[in-house]
Amino acid sequence: MTSDPVRLGVAGLGRAFMLMVPTFKTDDRVKLVAAAAPRAESRTAFEAEFGGKGHEGVEALANDPDVEAIYIATPHQMHVEHVLAAAKGGKHVLVDKPLSVTMEDADRMVEAAEAAGVHLIVGPSHSFDAPVALARQMIESGEFGQVRMVQALNYTDFLYRPRRPEELRTEEGGGVLFSQGVHQIDIVRLLCGGMAERVTAMTGAWDPARPTEGAYSALISFASGAFATMTYSGYAHFDSDVWMGDIGELGAPKDPAGYGKARKALVGLDAEAEAKLKTTRTFGQGSAPAPATRHEHFGPIVVLCDRADLRLTPEGVEVFADTERHFVEAPVPAVPRKTVVDALVAAVRENRPPAQTGAWGRASLEVCHAILRSAESGESVRLERQCSTTGEEKPA
């Protein structure tokens, strides 16, 4: 079915937006019509590339009558203000993960979207990756019985990519939990039905020069009876992409000769120079990521069901059934991150929201906080704000 393209405004023309540019350039179901960015160079670059209007502030963007929906790609701690402005202007929202830093802000955002009658979608996140969607479909078909256990691992150089100072302060949303853990939590929740019950976790903050959590291991149980372990390290030593056929997170081949480049790029930089280096990766300054030849992924993931184990790969899902094994390919579409646009279009044009709603994003955020709390207290933490894949919520 074809319909008019969704007229999209963008708040924040930084790294996250850069990663969406290939999608916006190739998917004619969305049209970028406006942006808000504090830096004049970014606004000029946007207008030159996409036409449309560059606003200085998000409020003006939210009041722009040409805009139907807004993709919010500003720093985590600003999401609340920008989602509230968008909802007040009557615009649907796609907000990059995490929904917010605090649960209170998450509540305000969910309530504002509901009151304004607009969709609030939290994405992109790796839970939109096609192999994750394929595994979910296989699980929902019932062919392999119930999900019993999930293992998700990821070892990256996250902590040593150039950062704004607050990205290294946990209380402001820094560290691996809010930026990376939330991807893993979204994926695991999607595969296990969404309703997490308890979390037991430990975290590591091992580099005094970057004093925030760079690693964690968490054990999480679900209402369905399934349980999952999630392990993440952003300390830039072992790189689990070697277990993914040297395909990087964004679906492009990774050159093993590039090992160590994140740490090397930071040598001798103070916080200000590092933040400046980060802006060289933003729209109008940085170069686009290498084109994806496979699907994006978030490290090795294995789903154990009654009658088969499912291994997610950048190409699809490998099925290890009782007496045979086979591979189900997820064809790579011409449009990268097509599934994110699928979700946006279905919500805005057909009033069909994806699993990753505001309430869903709040539930994943609750797990991030629970991991931190469990690590601090040494106790397991009960979850109270969960949401299923079909949108049922556990009352507060």
Ligand SMILES: NC(=O)c1ccc[n+]([C@@H]2O[C@H](COP(=O)([O-])OP(=O)(O)OC[C@H]3O[C@@H](n4cnc5c(N)ncnc54)[C@H](O)[C@@H]3O)[C@@H](O)[C@H]2O)c1
């Ligand atoms: N899904 C992904 O693949 C992915 C990747 C990177 C970042 N992110 C998420 O995107 C968000 C932004 O992170 P980033 O790494 O792109 O940061 P960034 O610093 O590269 O970009 C943020 C941008 O927001 C702009 N900005 C700041 N205040 C603003 C305002 N008041 N109005 C409009 N624009 C404003 C900045 O100028 C900057 O260009 C974070 O929440 C992060 O978790 C997602």
